Amino acid sequence: NMQIYDEKNEISDWIKLNVGGKHFMTSRSTLLAKEPLSMLARMFADDNNVYLMNPSAKDSTGAYLIDRSPEYFEPILNYLRHGDVILDKNVNPRGVLEEAVFYGLDSMIPQLNHLVDKSMSSSGNNQSLT
Amino acid sequence: NMQIYDEKNEISDWIKLNVGGKHFMTSRSTLLAKEPLSMLARMFADDNNVYLMNPSAKDSTGAYLIDRSPEYFEPILNYLRHGDVILDKNVNPRGVLEEAVFYGLDSMIPQLNHLVDKSMSSSGNNQSLT
């Protein structure tokens, strides 16, 4: 993992991700704090964590490669930062739900299911998508 | 094809695409698994695959060049990752349908046709576009 020294020479633990071709910057604590047993957290856990997974390969800039949607990762990462599920109006909540399931972020799933239900009932005159 | 070694020195098979000027990162298995006989899969098939096509030229960063829309490629790639057709509300499903046909991803086409029909009937007071 990349270690960046700030002006006081203290180690801060920034992590660069390459999700499907787009770069994101975040901190290890953001990835770990909210759901420590999620797959995403375990990819970046400390070496002494028994649930530690092998981290992903890195690209040439040192970013960890993740083969998933960058667009729907944004509300995932915001959730890890502040704990609220916030989607813009044009975003399909099913896309975010797929990512939450993939990353193992179980605490997001009930809210996302609620948004999916709401979005389905408001589109298409009560017709189900089947 | 680009080979990236992860921290355990195992080969992982990441592929960088330059679709119409935008970079995407994915894995060979994502491109191959869902529809092995599609044109997209055959571009990146193993050497011992009899349906193997010549891969595209590469740009200066090693990304395979594809002369198609980057925007409408995103839901295509997400479909290859998890198997669901998910479009945001402002995305024109006809744009994604064009790409699915181009890449030969036949399993996407019925769902996209359904979304195109739905989108046409909801816009413009039942008037056909002709």
Place this chain on the structure above:
Amino acid sequence: NMQIYDEKNEISDWIKLNVGGKHFMTSRSTLLAKEPLSMLARMFADDNNVYLMNPSAKDSTGAYLIDRSPEYFEPILNYLRHGDVILDKNVNPRGVLEEAVFYGLDSMIPQLNHLVDKSMSSSGNNQSLT
């Protein structure tokens, strides 16, 4: 023009454009095939084409500079790729129309005029914009 050699050492004719600050990758045949006498086609025509225009200056990455909107160029380029005019719901068709006129892509204009009329009649309670 930039020539890129693929793995079989064949010349492929990729062209990089810098439209208003954004990079697009496409092929010469995409720019020429649909409307060979359009201004855009003539900028990239072969040397033996009597309608050949001087190509634009290039940026430091070898991309041809075009002082126009990148956003509204996307549906233009998609049209040249597959022949259909496809716009997302939030895109103002007047923006695409301006670019089609600038690039001299006459075959796009009737469809774009139709989309402009439709968009105007659906917004603002039949009031004209004047």
Place this chain on the structure above:
Amino acid sequence: NMQIYDEKNEISDWIKLNVGGKHFMTSRSTLLAKEPLSMLARMFADDNNVYLMNPSAKDSTGAYLIDRSPEYFEPILNYLRHGDVILDKNVNPRGVLEEAVFYGLDSMIPQLNHLVDKSMSSSGNNQSLT
């Protein structure tokens, strides 16, 4: 200012802008022609122009730095290119109005005010925002 030589060795006058972190490419004539006395035009006027302002600092790529919104600059720059005020449906016209006032583009302001009024009356059941 950056001077780029085209293939005939003629000087073309391309200008690179860094607006709030995003790069735009345009020509000096686009910035000057429409409203020669606007602040934006005067930043890039010829040395013998009595209204010439000091141009901005440049970033490491040679782009002039402007501390303003990149998103709302796009329709501004398109207006300078072709003379029409064109906004996508999800763009808040107040954001573009702020930029037009900042850059001193007086000829845009009546149309933008009209779009702001229209947008306000259509949202929120005739309630004023106060």
Place this chain on the structure above:
Amino acid sequence: NMQIYDEKNEISDWIKLNVGGKHFMTSRSTLLAKEPLSMLARMFADDNNVYLMNPSAKDSTGAYLIDRSPEYFEPILNYLRHGDVILDKNVNPRGVLEEAVFYGLDSMIPQLNHLVDKSMSSSGNNQSLT
């Protein structure tokens, strides 16, 4: 902090931010003027400011790293530039509110709360989200 010299050799005080992986350019005065005691202002205050906080670590391009949403930072930064809260129609005001609270920009919060209330009452037929 990065100091950039303009053509007259005067120091201008441009600051590059890396918010969640996206670069923004602004000036120190923009970050400080509107709300000098906010957390964001104190990160970039002068050395003789008693409320000065330790600035963040920097990335390899010299941009200050901030582990927050880039998308919802845009209207925040525009507010610091001109003093108006302006959101596009598809932007969820709750996302911007989270950032305003994080950065300690108290003067934005009443307007954002108003936009959140308005957005909630207009979606979903007066049903609360609960």
